[in-house]
Amino acid sequence: MSLQDGSDPRVIPGHDPATGRFQRGFRGAYRTRQEAVKQRLEALQTAYKARSAADIALLSIAAIHLVDAEKARNRVNRVRATNAAMRALREIPRQPETPEPIDEVLRGVR
Numbered sequence: 308m309s310l311q312d313g314s315d316p317r318v319i320p321g322h323d324p325a326t327g328r329f330q331r332g333f334r335g336a337y338r339t340r341q342e343a344v345k346q347r348l349e350a351l352q353t354a355y356k357a358r359s360a361a362d363i364a365l366l367s368i369a370a371i372h373l374v375d376a377e378k379a380r381n382r383v384n385r386v387r388a389t390n391a392a393m394r395a396l397r398e399i400p401r402q403p404e405t406p407e408p409i410d411e412v413l414r415g416v417r
Contacts, residue, residue, distance in 0.1 A: 372395070
């Protein structure tokens, strides 16, 4: 192996160095993506007011599109996924911003 070939395939999890293929049943990349979608969905649920099951479904679709946009290598696919997420999020109202407590406002005045 030369230095021009890139990373060593033996260090890839779930990779069989004898055959050069991934091992059957390896689902590490799938689990990593599902965790990223889950974290993004939780962040969206705190930012948006999901009132119905349809709103939650739109939030989950938007979370999937936003994760796809993060992972996309192609600029066209990245913009397409971001626009699809924004179209889904347009239908859901945002959480109202919480006003600052009066103590914090008065502390800044003094």
